Amino acid sequence: MQERGLEQGPEQGFTCHLAGREVLCSTPQRPAFSLASGQPDVRMVRGNFEIGDSPTGRVALAAARMEGDDLLLSEAPGAAPLLRLSARGDSLQVTALNPGHDRVWIELTAQPGEHIWGGGEQMSYLDLSGRRFPIWTSEPGVGRDKSTELTRLMDEQGMAGGDYWWTNYPQPTFLSSRLYACHLDSSAYSVLDFTDPARHGIEVWEGSFSLEFFAADDIAALVGALSTRFGRQPALPDWAIGGAIVGLKEGDASFARLDAIIAAGAEVSALWCEDWIGIRQTTFGRRLFWDWSWNEARYPGLPARIAALKERGIRFLGYVNPYLANDGVQYQEALAGGHLALRQDSDEPYLVDFGEFDCGVVDFTNPASLDWFAERVIGREMLDFGLSGWMADFGEYLPVDLRLHDGSDPMLLHNRWPVLWAEANARAIASRGKTGEAVFFMRAGFSGVQAYCPLLWAGDQSVDFTRHDGINTVLTAALSAGLVGNAYSHSDVGGYTSLHGNVRTPDLIKRWCELGAFSPVMRSHEGNRPDDNLQIDSSDDLLASFAAMSRVHAALAPYVRHLSDEAVATGLPVQRPLFLHYFEEALFAVQDQYLYGADMLVAPVVEADAAARTVILPGDTPWRHLWSGEDFAPGTHIVDAPYGQPPVFYLPSSDFAPLFATLKA
Template sequence: MTFDVREDGFACLLGSREVLRSLAGAPAFAIARGAPQVKMVRGNFAIDDAPFDEVAPAFARLDGADLLLSAQPGGAPLLRLAIDGEALRVQTLEPGYDRVRVDLAALPGEHVWGGGEQMSYLDLSGRRFPIWTSEPGVGRDKSTELTRLMDEQGMAGGDYWWTNYPQPTFLTSGLWACHLGSSAYSVLDFTCADRHRVEVWEGAFTLEFFAADDLPALVGRLAGRFGRQPPLPDWTIGGAIVGLKDGDNSFARLAAIMEAGSEVSALWCEDWIGIRQTTFGRRLFWDWSWNEARYPALPGRIAELAERGVRFLGYVNPYLANDGSQFAEAQALGYLALRQDSEEVYLVDFGEFDCGVVDFTNPAAMDWFAERVIGREMLDFGLSGWMADFGEYLPVDLRLHDGSDPMLMHNRWPVLWAEANARAVASRGLTGEAVFFMRAGFSGVQAHCPLLWAGDQSVDFTRHDGINTVITAALSAGLVGNAYSHSDVGGYTSLHGNVRTADLMMRWCELGAFSPVMRSHEGNRPDDNLQIDSSPQLLAQFARMSRVHKALAPYVRHLSDEAAATGLPVQRPLFLHYFEEALFAVQDQYLYGADMLVAPVVEADAAARDVILPGDTPWRHLWTGEDFAPGTHTIPAPYGEPPVFYLPASPFAPLFARVRESG
């Protein structure tokens, strides 16, 4: 990067590319003092600000290699800009100025992607995206009755930008990218076509820039910057992970599911630590050790499963219920975050029960959780993996061990949570073998978390919270360095009479089969909802698609190894390999690697769907072997045969031809 100081202002250049332009009449920077207001109810946040004393320093002068900006020619400097390689360091120079707005240069018609794991929009152009990890909301659409009802109940309805995993990183169709090096609340604003605006609630930060000759190379650079995941172990891609939370009865149900012809790699029982019934549904007891009453003789059961080549998975999160034994242990050791006004433990309301926050800014507390909880209670007990849930709930009014500002630590909390899990796995020499999966994230989570899952979708086909959102989630997260994503087959959230249909279950089984990991979930209200074994039809569909998933394992192994080597995600937007503007907003179908195209059915009661086949060579229909020319086609989609195509010239073509026989 270089500065180009001119009579009427200055510019920042990345090579020959102008990424920032500031003129006296159109300054690129503005600074202010903030007055934040933050309210949290069970991971749902209402955040507002009343900035004052705003100034737009537009006049630049060199100070050695740095640039000083002032509001008037020769005036007192208000902002310092410094170049560090391909990064721009920004620092306010007046006390109390903790709000900075930066306008980056946009090309005419430029499209933008990224923002972490976005659920509603893959193409971010034309919208604002606040960056703040939180519950994603239920409904996420202010025009729907479900969202309205949830907003009335703890601000829980959400909106299009709410996400467990935001990240202040974006890529553009101009083949450059920008990453904000700050964990503060921020906003990526793409509402104006002539600029990309970044708003930051911190007075010192960096803007890192990246450029490449093509989009795959740019995505690879970002993956290298944040940390690539290891290849997925064979067991995760060689069959379905069956999620049951039915106590000891889970084993009999699993046996019946397997006898029906399902290819199963693992049994996932999140209730291995016991349950707590609430008005929300069947919740878990947040004390992270085996609950013998709910799962008698579990060590023997795990050994029996292992003899059949089936792993056992559990559940954990970074909070401790105040009526559990581990809470008392952590409290006695001083490992829980405290109230700001006393030495009392800060308790977080999780909906009819309260929990303490394990303070990961205390190295001893992180070591304790990694070794005492995950290491001894889970890995040594025989678990091969788990859902590492939550991470979004850090309040902004507690006191942390290292004295850090919770407003700056909130977004980083999922990264510390991922680090605790990864440290435990590494301590047993199981990195790349034991797998945990997370929904929460932020910049840098990629270096620790081996697998994402898309969170708690509603059990429906709705535009902003249904089955289709998990495709958008995988594609957006994949562009910023997350190679692997998957979802709860069947969805999770069932409230206010919204329950699974057989149609939804059939279609989600298909989507799961063409994801790197196929895992079912019984949801928050198992007794009210259809399950994969609720009927012969559903069980047959799950079994068939699990066999398809296993048949694709050699190809997914290739994609996983490729991800580790290049940083390219397994699930890819069409435009990653076919860089055409008409494809820039396509988010309901994806490339599965470079050789396969998947167009899941994500609308209710659909017998067919339109499919875009990109490029200039034919694509072969997976189920019939018929070749189709590039273009848009209406493809029949009977249950068990979602629209899937592959390139006939692929070295995996013989494998793909055998997949249709696996059902």
């Protein structure tokens, strides 16, 4: 990072350059920094947030002077300095000199036609240009589109409708088509604002933080640099990619259903029973009993069942989250051990409403509490019990009005909470020597979760094709998260959220099976209301579709192994935007198809009742249609898409072309 153009006098200003790129320019006419004192107003209802602010005394910092190697910014020449800028390598440390200033606004240089990506796991838009993205981990909302009736109804019920920027996994990191990236190293509430074509805005609710910059000669190298910064996931184990993970939650009856699914020809690598700890029926649907140990009444003889499955090459997976129901045994143990976060006004545990039941918050700022959960719950009750993996759910619900063990401000810990939750899971697995063998998957995240979480899942999509909350958001989630260091993503085959009469159709299930087949992990889910919805085994037709696509998924395992090894070596994600290998502006906003590694292109059907779709084939060499073997020239084509044959293409020159050819219809 270089500061240049600093002049003393009334017209002083400065610029910052990174590898020849101007990334910041501040002039008296348009200062790049301003600050104020804020007063946050935060309301949470079951993981959904309303966040407001009443900043006072906002000051634009129009003057700058050098002090040693640092820049001191003030309102006017000769005025007392209010902000210090310290360049350290390719990072810029920003420090407010008045402790009362806890709001900082920064404007970075933008250029006409510049495109922006990143922001963590974004569901609605891959290209962030022209929009504003608050960075705060939360429930993503149901509907996420203020023009729809479903979103309106959910907003009436606990602010739960959401909007395009709501996400379980935000991250204040963006990549530019100018081949640089910027990361805000702060866990505070922040906003990335790309609505001004001349400036990229960053709003930070903290007075001390740093901006980290990265530059590269191509976009793939830039993605690799970010993966190095945040931490790379281990290679996925063979069992996780070698067949479908079947999600069932019907207690002991799940095993007979699994046998029928296998008898229908499905390639199955694992059985996932999230209800292994028991259930709790609520108006939302069939919920789980949040006490993390085997429920013998619902799954009698489970240890023997797990052992028998393992002899057949089938793993058993469960479920856990970082909260404890106050009517459970482990809650009382945590309470006695001092492992729960407390109320601000008393030494009583803080209870969070999760929808008709209340839970305590395991306080991960207490090292002893994190160790207790990792060892006592995940280690002993899950890994030692025989589980090979689990959904590590939630992480977004940390309230901002509780008291934490280390005295941290919950406003600063809220975004960090999913990272601490991931660390607890990773620590438990490492303690048993099973890193890279046992797999947990998370929906919540923030900067740094990459170093702990081996697999993302895209959260709780509605069981439909809607623009902002349906099957298509799974693609956007994988592509955006992959750009900031998350190599592996997958989704609930069939979707999850079914409310207000919104239920699965056969069309949706078949298309989601196809998408799952061309994801690194293929895992089905029965959803929040299993009895109201079609399942993969509800009919012979649906079961045949699932079985066929599970066989495709299993057949691709050698290629996915190659992609997983490549992710470890380079940091490149398995599912990639087209522009990662074909850096053309026309491809910068394409989010409904992806490259599966460098050799395969997948264009899932994400519209209802579609028998064909438009596909863009990039580059300057032909692509071969997976199912027919026909070669297609680069360009845009309308491609037939009967069930079981989504538009998928590969490069004939690929080392894996013989493998791909075995899938020809």
